Amino acid sequence: MSDLSFGRPLWLLLVPCALVLLPLAWVIANRAFTAATALTREPPRPRRVATIVLALAVVLAALAAAQPRWGERSATVQTGGAQLVAVLDVSRSMGATDIAPSRLAAARTALAETFARLRGDRVALVVFAGDARLRFPLTRDLQAAATVVETVEGGTLLLERGTSAASGLDVARELFDEETSGGRLVLLVSDGESLGGDPSASAAALAAEGIDVLVAGVGTPSGGPVPIRHPVTREMEPLMNDDGEPVITRLDEAGLSAIARAGDGRYLGADFAALPGAVRGHVAGLDQATYGATTISLPIERFHWFAVAALVLVLLGTAVEWRAFARWRNAPSLAVVVGFALALSACATAAYNLNERALEALDEGDLDTAIELLYEAQAEDPRDGRIALNLAAVLDQAGRYEEAVSAARRALNDRDAGVAAAAYSSLGHHLFALGELEEALEAFTEGLLLTPEDDILRRDFEVVWRLLHPPPPPEQQTAPAPPEGDSGDGEQPPEPPVAFTQLRAHETRGNRGWGVGGVKIGGGGGGG
Numbered sequence: 030m031s032d033l034s035f036g037r038p039l040w041l042l043l044v045p046c047a048l049v050l051l052p053l054a055w056v057i058a059n060r061a062f063t064a065a066t067a068l069t070r071e072p073p074r075p076r077r078v079a080t081i082v083l084a085l086a087v088v089l090a091a092l093a094a095a096q097p098r099w100g101e102r103s104a105t106v107q108t109g110g111a112q113l114v115a116v117l118d119v120s121r122s123m124g125a126t127d128i129a130p131s132r133l134a135a136a137r138t139a140l141a142e143t144f145a146r147l148r149g150d151r152v153a154l155v156v157f158a159g160d161a162r163l164r165f166p167l168t169r170d171l172q173a174a175a176t177v178v179e180t181v182e183g184g185t186l187l188l189e190r191g192t193s194a195a196s197g198l199d200v201a202r203e204l205f206d207e208e209t210s211g212g213r214l215v216l217l218v219s220d221g222e223s224l225g226g227d228p229s230a231s232a233a234a235l236a237a238e239g240i241d242v243l244v245a246g247v248g249t250p251s252g253g254p255v256p257i258r259h260p261v262t263r264e265m266e267p268l269m270n271d272d273g274e275p276v277i278t279r280l281d282e283a284g285l286s287a288i289a290r291a292g293d294g295r296y297l298g299a300d301f302a303a304l305p306g307a308v309r310g311h312v313a314g315l316d317q318a319t320y321g322a323t324t325i326s327l328p329i330e331r332f333h334w335f336a337v338a339a340l341v342l343v344l345l346g347t348a349v350e351w352r353a354f355a356r357w358r359n360a361p362s363l364a365v366v367v368g369f370a371l372a373l374s375a376c377a378t379a380a381y382n383l384n385e386r387a388l389e390a391l392d393e394g395d396l397d398t399a400i401e402l403l404y405e406a407q408a409e410d411p412r413d414g415r416i417a418l419n420l421a422a423v424l425d426q427a428g429r430y431e432e433a434v435s436a437a438r439r440a441l442n443d444r445d446a447g448v449a450a451a452a453y454s455s456l457g458h459h460l461f462a463l464g465e466l467e468e469a470l471e472a473f474t475e476g477l478l479l480t481p482e483d484d485i486l487r488r489d490f491e492v493v494w495r496l497l498h499p500p501p502p503p504e505q506q507t508a509p510a511p512p513e514g515d516s517g518d519g520e521q522p523p524e525p526p527v528a529f530t531q532l533r534a535h536e537t538r539g540n541r542g543w544g545v546g547g548v549k550i551g552g553g554g555g556g557g
Contacts, residue, residue, distance in 0.1 A: 034328060036096030037412075043091035051084045082346035089339035097335065098328035110150035111212040111315040112167055113308070114204050115140055116197040118219035118247070119181060120158040121268070122278040125220075127253035133181070136218050136247050139301035141175040143216075143308045148478045150312055153204050156181060157197030159225075167204060194219055194288070195226030202235055212315025214241040216308060217288065220248040221281030224288075232292030242294030243311060244285045245304055252279030295498065306471060310494060313474045314487065380410035384419060396427045407439070414440030414448040421455050425462065433459040441475075450479040454486050457493070466497050 035041065117140065123133040144152050152174050154164040165177055194217060201215045215235055217228075232242050254267035254275040267275040280299060289296040297307050383406035390398040403420040410416060421436035437459060440452035453476030460469035473490040480486065 032101070032328070033097065033099045036098065036330075036332075038095055040091050040094040040096075043094075044088050047084055047087040047091065051081070082342050086339045086342035086346060089335045089342065093332045093335035093339060096330060096332045098330055100329040100331075102329050110148065110169075111214060111312045112151050112153075112205055113147070113214045113216060113312060114153045114155060114167070114201040115143075115178075116155045116157065116161075116194070116201050116215060116217045116219075117178075117181065118158070118192065118194065118197075119156045120192040121257065122192070122220055122222050122255050123247065124256045125248060125253040125278050126256070127249045127251065128247070132220055132247045135301055136245075137178055137181055139245075139304045140218065141178045143305040144171050144175040144178065146305050146309050147171055147312060153201075154178060154181075155197050155200045155204070157193055157200075159193055161193065161196040161200045163200060163204070167206065192219075192222065192224050193226050194224040194228035195231040198228060198231035198235060202231070202238065202240065205240065212241065212312070213239070214243065214308075214312060214315060215292075217242070217244045217285075218247060219244075219285065220278065221246060221285040222278050224284065228288050229291035232288045232294070236291075236293040240292075241311070241315065242289060242292030243297055243308065244289040244292075244294065245297045245301075246280050246282055246285050246299035247301075248278070248280035248299065250280055250282070252277045254278075303467075306467060307498070310470055310474050310490070313477045313481075314490060314494070380406045380413060380416060383409060384416055387419070387423070391423060396423060399423050400427060400429075407436075411439070414443030414445070414452060418448065418451055418455055421459065425455075425459055430459050430462045434463070446479050450476045450483065450486070453479065454483075454489070457489065461493065466493055469493050470497060 117136060119133060123131070123136070125132050128135050140154075149169070150171070151167040151169050152171060153167045154174065154177065155161055156164055164181065165174065168174055198215065198217065205213045217232075235242050255278050256265045257268045258265055270276050282296070282299070286296040297304060383402050387399040387402035387406065390396075390402060400420070400423050403416065403423060406416045407413075407420055417436050417440040421433045421440075424430070424433035424436060434456060437452050437456040440448055441456070443449045443452065453472045457469045457472035457476065460466075460472060470490065470493045473486060473493060476486050477483065477490060
């Protein structure tokens with residue numbers, strides 16, 4: 030069994046403890062037997078057999094709690110996601126340094142981070158100046174894609190001078206796999222200056238085929254000079270116009286917004302810090318296609334064999350010793366071993382019992398007691414994400430949102446994907462209550478990546494997305510003034526939308542043992 034492993038190896042520490050105590054229990058049992066023989070004409074039954082049997086039961090119980098695994102089983106994992114084509118402007122104006130270190134460098138970094146933060150999606154890159162070229166087709170190797178993006182340079186010899194965003198969008202449209210049913214997205218990254226052609230018509234063609242369009246700006250409205258390399262000295266110098274003045278390139282947000290509207294999409298602005306999260310959030314809201322299936326090997330759990338054997342030995346030892354135990358209640362050997370076994374059993378069920386008591390306190394409306402008991406349960410079994418979710422839900426009801434966030438985070442790495450998804454949903458609710466909308470959106474995004482079929486989680490994601498990205502008001506409409514007595518810059522958390530209110534009421538149901546999102550606390554056996 031070279032592939033033997035343990036899920037909770039710390040329980041193995043009980044095995045040497047039991048082996049050390051066995052000789053001690055044997056000596057005590059012999060002394061008790063000798064003393065009892067001297068006090069009665071009818072010698073008592075020796076307890077050596079029961080001592081050995083119960084000690085072995087402790088060893089087997091410890092092995093069961095350690096979750097031994099050997100052998101392998103095959104499991105099929107579906108791989109899939111959405112399709113994203115980034116269209117990057119590499120014209121000369123992208124060399125301007127009105128944003129450090131340059132427009133192109135900042136755009137490269139933002140795109141690389143965007144690719145790196147996706148999960149299971151396919152990405153491609155198109156670059157354009159006077160015409161467009163494909164840098165790499167759709168691929169699921171997101172790390173390699175991010176690396177290639179970082180190597181993109183402006184003014185490449187393969188591209189004509191000028192700027193033709195339309196050609197970049199047209200190349201992107203031809204890249205998508207028509208046989209794939211998943212969502213499709215084009216991300217245009219440009220400073221918007223002198224785009225040439227008719228990029229709005231190209232964006233409209235994308236929308237007509239059901240392809241989503243996002244547009245990100247690069248640069249500042251005040252702009253900066255266009256750097257070029259002197260043909261003789263090879264030094265960088267500003268591009269001059271016919272009057273000998275430096276050519277200033279500026280971000281054209283109006284033009285970029287027009288392209289986004291033509292494609293029924295959204296202009297994301299020129300804040301690259303928000304670009305990766307915005308794109309990732311949009312991709313998570315798209316339909317997820319299945320590209321294939323991967324067969325993986327998983328270890329086979331064998332703990333139940335040891336648990337059943339331990340139970341049988343406990344029953345056998347109890348049957349052997351029952352009569353003598355009734356007559357010689359103070360026999361130290363049986364007391365030591367049985368007490369040790371009971372202690373092991375108590376360790377396995379303490380967290381479950383504390384959780385049950387907490388739910389009873391919650392049913393009675395005693396939030397403080399419920400919170401205290403759940404904290405104790407979490408201390409007993411800090412790895413159980415379901416207890417952490419119940420704690421987070423009760424803390425939320427008590428208005429202790431920051432503590433609820435901490436509790437929910439403890440369940441994010443639970444091995445059960447359903448528990449982990451519920452943890453992200455719970456985390457999103459608590460962050461929303463704190464007014465941390467961007468972090469809440471990120472949590473809902475992670476939850477959707479784990480359970481893309483969860484319609485409630487998707488609805489909550491869309492609610493927060495709309496709050497963070499409201500549709501732009503008509504140009505002639507002025508922004509409403511804040512109400513009297515409100516400066517508009519307060520940090521009070523927003524009122525939760527209907528979806529959140531319904532979920533929060535659902536988080537701690539009256540049914541005993543249920544936590545956030547219907548995650549059920551394990552049965553009476555507890556800790557295994």
